[in-house]
Amino acid sequence: MKIMLAMSGGVDSSIVAYMLKEQGYEVEGVYMKLHNKPNYHETNIKNIKKIADFLSIKYHILDLSTKFDEYVYKPFIDSYIRGETPNPCVICNRTIKFGELVEFAKEKGCDKLATGHYANIKEGFIAEAKDKSKDQSYFLSNIKKENIPFLLFPLKDILKSELKYISSNIEIPNSLFKQKESNEICFVDHTYIDILKNYTQVDMPGNVIDKEGNIIGKHKGYMYYTIGKRRGFEVFGAHKPHYVININPSTNEITVADKEELAIKNFFIKDINLFTDLDEFEAGVKIRYRSPKTPCKVKINKENKTAYITLKEPVYGLASGQMAVFYDDDKVIAGGWIV
Numbered sequence: 364m365k366i367m368l369a370m371s372g373g374v375d376s377s378i379v380a381y382m383l384k385e386q387g388y389e390v391e392g393v394y395m396k397l398h399n400k401p402n403y404h405e406t407n408i409k410n411i412k413k414i415a416d417f418l419s420i421k422y423h424i425l426d427l428s429t430k431f432d433e434y435v436y437k438p439f440i441d442s443y444i445r446g447e448t449p450n451p452c453v454i455c456n457r458t459i460k461f462g463e464l465v466e467f468a469k470e471k472g473c474d475k476l477a478t479g480h481y482a483n484i485k486e487g488f489i490a491e492a493k494d495k496s497k498d499q500s501y502f503l504s505n506i507k508k509e510n511i512p513f514l515l516f517p518l519k520d521i522l523k524s525e526l527k528y529i530s531s532n533i534e535i536p537n538s539l540f541k542q543k544e545s546n547e548i549c550f551v552d553h554t555y556i557d558i559l560k561n562y563t564q565v566d567m568p569g570n571v572i573d574k575e576g577n578i579i580g581k582h583k584g585y586m587y588y589t590i591g592k593r594r595g596f597e598v599f600g601a602h603k604p605h606y607v608i609n610i611n612p613s614t615n616e617i618t619v620a621d622k623e624e625l626a627i628k629n630f631f632i633k634d635i636n637l638f639t640d641l642d643e644f645e646a647g648v649k650i651r652y653r654s655p656k657t658p659c660k661v662k663i664n665k666e667n668k669t670a671y672i673t674l675k676e677p678v679y680g681l682a683s684g685q686m687a688v689f690y691d692d693d694k695v696i697a698g699g700w701i702v
Contacts, residue, residue: 365389366515367468368477369460370422372407375479377414378526379517381533383477384418391471392422395464397431398550427463434458436550440562443555446610447684448589451548452502461506465513475515483519484511488638488694494522501652504688504698505636559586569615571596585615591625591680626677632670632687632699635663639696646689646696650678656690661697670699
């Protein structure tokens with residue numbers, strides 16, 4: 364079996380390359396150039412060449428920067444301008460890593476595409492990996508259902524701690540294992556604000572208001588804030604914490620309130636991506652990557668790909684632009700964008 368492996372130049376995908384080769388597969392690596400951050404690709408490609416030479420495997424350099432800019436980078440900026448909290452990794456996984464890269468692997472005659480993601484495939488569904496602290500199933504909730512059979516996640520049953528043990532007991536060039544963990548968003552070095560400042564006006568002092576519309580404070584620009592944030596703005600004479608509950612880009616105002624006002628018990632999603640044929644179901648929903656699963660009921664309108672979610676207990680900090688991901692135990696059965 365011939366396998367195309369997405370390689371980043373880091374530890375996880377390098378160990379996967381070693382594992383697949385040891386298991387007797389014909390392996391070819393591929394590195395994706397997704398953006399033009401200075402000195403980023405040179406180091407990664409140097410590491411990939413080391414591991415490819417060590418394992419005697421072929422590797423490709425695939426420049427997808429133009430499509431990444433169109434599908435991921437520009438929408439990321441536009442989303443913040445609209446007052447949303449975007450999730451570029453979810454979009455990238457659908458369009459680039461498990462979209463364009465799947466097509467590339469097929470063009471090269473591969474039977475599977477493998478990655479270093481901590482995820483599993485179970486009964487035809489994306490599912491959680493054994494290592495729940497590293498699990499990335501949330502970010503895979505928007506990939507196309509028809510691509511799942513083509514995917515392979517060799518780290519599905521491996522803990523990160525075990526991976527470190529494996530790396531210390533094999534002869535792979537050890538420079539790979541001295542690297543820091545990669546950022547959650549690959550093109551952001553420090554904060555998303557640094558990116559936005561290159562494309563739009565960010566520093567725009569404005570009013571902080573309460574739910575009745577009264578001006579109660581000042582802020583430095585609406586794009587600095589996401590739903591649930593409690594710092595970085597001024598509330599006149601405040602003696603208790605205030606949390607952002609709404610962002611209005613057209614007036615450059617943020618609305619703040621007590622934490623209790625963040626509680627949400629129902630919401631809508633759009634552009635739902637279904638891995639099930641059901642019109643209604645009960646599930647556990649995650650409203651952000653690190654949030655716990657909350658029991659809910661989902662009622663789907665398949666005509667316009669929306670759904671209405673009723674929660675059995677409230678969640679806090681629900682943000683437009685984030686992904687709501689629905690689980691049946693450990694299996695991902697749907698995902699959709701919070702509106």
